[in-house]
Amino acid sequence: MGNRNYPLYETTVFEDFRIMTENVAKKYPDRVAISYKKNPRDKDTVKVTYLGARDYIRNIGTELIYMGCRDKHVALIGESSYEWICSYFSLMSIGAVVVPIDISLPIDEIASILNTAECEFLIFSMTLGSKIDELREKVPRLNVFICMSESQSQMENVHKLSDIEVRGSERYKSGDNSYYDYKIDTERLATIVFTSGTTGKGKGVMLSQKNIVTDMTQGMYNFAITPKTMNVLPPHHTFGSTVNFVGHYAQGSEIYISSGLKYIANEMKEQQPTHLILVPLFVENMYKKIWSNAEKSGKDKTLRKMIKLSNFLRKFGIDLRRKLFKSILDSFGGKLELIICGGASLNQDIIDTFDAIGITLLNGYGITECSPLISCNRNKYQKKGSVGVPIVGELVKIKDPDENGEGEICVKGPNVMLGYYKDPEATAAAFDEEGYFKTGDYGKLDEEGWLYITGRMKNIIILSNGKNVYPEEIENEISRIYGVMEVIVYAGESKTQKEVIVAEIFPDFEALKARGIEDVELYFNEEIKKVNSRMVSYKAVKMVKIRKEEFKKNTSKKILRFAIDKNLDA
Secondary structure, three states, X not given: OOOOOOOOOOOOOOOOHHHHHHHHHHHOOOOXXXXXXXXXXXXXXXXXXXXXXXHHHHHHHHHHHXXXXXXXXXXXXXXXXXXXXXXXXXXXXXXOEEEEEOOOOOHHHHHHHHHHOOOOEEEEOHHHXXXXXXXXXXXXXXOXXXXXXXXXXXXXXXXXXXXXXXXXXXXXXXXXXXXXXXXXXXXXXXXXXXXXXXXXXXXXXXXXXXXXXXXHHHHOOOOOOOOEEEEOOOOXXXXXXXXXXXXXXXXXXXXXXXXXXXXXXXXXXXXOOOEEEEOHHHHHHHHHHHHHHHHHOOOHXXXXXXXXXXXXXXXXXXXXXXXXXXHXXXXXXXXXXXXXEOOOOOOHHHHHHHHHHOOEEEEEEEOHHHOOEEEEOEOOEOOOOOOOEEOOOOEEEEEXXXXXXXXXXXXXXOOOOOEEOOOHHHHHHOEOOOOOEEEEEXXXXXXXXXXXXXXXXXXXXXOOOOOEEOHHHHHHHHOOOOOEEEEXXXXXXXXXXXXXXXXXXXXXXXXXXXXXXXXXXXXXXXXXXXXXXXXXXXXOOOEEEEOOOOOXXXXXXXXXXXXOOOOOOO
């Protein structure tokens, strides 16, 4: 859709985090920056302006400098919150090294990361409160503990962030200008992000402010965001912290912080976001909800006819989507017009369905080591099956392409990481002789520079005949089958066959039952035969395994492939 001369959008250029917060406070002082609910069941929403947030960030920074936080490694652990965002921005502005950590990790893993990253300060939410004494014992280097939660119970030797803000405010008013006097070196280490790898233990990715800032200033040229988004992604992941927080804050977009997964549906209706930043699993669930609701009400055939009619009318410049699909759009708040999705490729069926009902779905590609955004489709410039064009200033090449032009995707640009923390060997191995970062993803570029993802190198199934099978390709086909909630494809060995391609499926049992499908295994075996008929013979799925529960995932909602039990009974 669209043409290659599609112009770049206006964006806000800034050099570092402090400049970002200052610029937007001057430009939109009274505009709402961050909104949230203190309690999910509250009727009232707390709204903080850009000027108010700037003051809060500066005051925290002023006091943290006085406490000796500058140049220290500071762990930041908690759910998405106003306090988390402001702490992150403030730490970046004063020259600390931020280590955002997944709060859902077991305490031993958290302690291991804290020790590896040499953290001396810990800023945390009350969810971690009961584990603080344990962390004191396991991480002897930690000496300053700061609780972000207002409802903090009395804990020994723990500061309250709200008290720090008050003291910093008084200090600033008394003439302490240390927050502004500090010269930020944008090329030095600013954050260590420990990846939640789906194939094993993650590494500590070292990013500078230049990495993150250029990723957003150059990335935001690619698409036009809308006035209000709703944050549902975990804050420790770069897709959440960079794209949802930095990218949107810099542009003056209101960020509503969701109270949690079980509240999202109601919050969307109440808060009426105009666009969302999501990972594929969220989008897939929204897609399935649309069709399951239509089927339950007996309107699925009508919906298909309306989509065909709407698409036909649009060819003649008649766009009635907001009226024809009002009931569906109302379930998402009524104002949703854009979804930016990253993390993995999406089925084109899903993208086309959202477009047909009036929501533009932009599929993109990123990786933590690239801060994370590498490429994205654009509001009115898209190609089916592609994850878009590289962001401004990004060089992308395909290493050792095969006869189909497919090979490892390699990236060079100012958003590419400094390296892996305390791991020079892994750092050296991650770059090729030309200085390109090797992503570990397979894909191809077309003649116009559009990027297509084939799969992860670590997931590739290499058959005994030398053929390569990308499980993601087969998974995309299988996920189109009615009743598939989740699917993972891998190589297995049964009692009768040494080498079989296995499709392990977690079904939507409720949806299958609604259609009168009782023998789930028989149903999927028959459906897989249809998929096989569309594949070359060596990609054929030879065994179907039915799961009773969903796959284990990381907090980015990616399935942990290494955690799958591949023992086959057949």
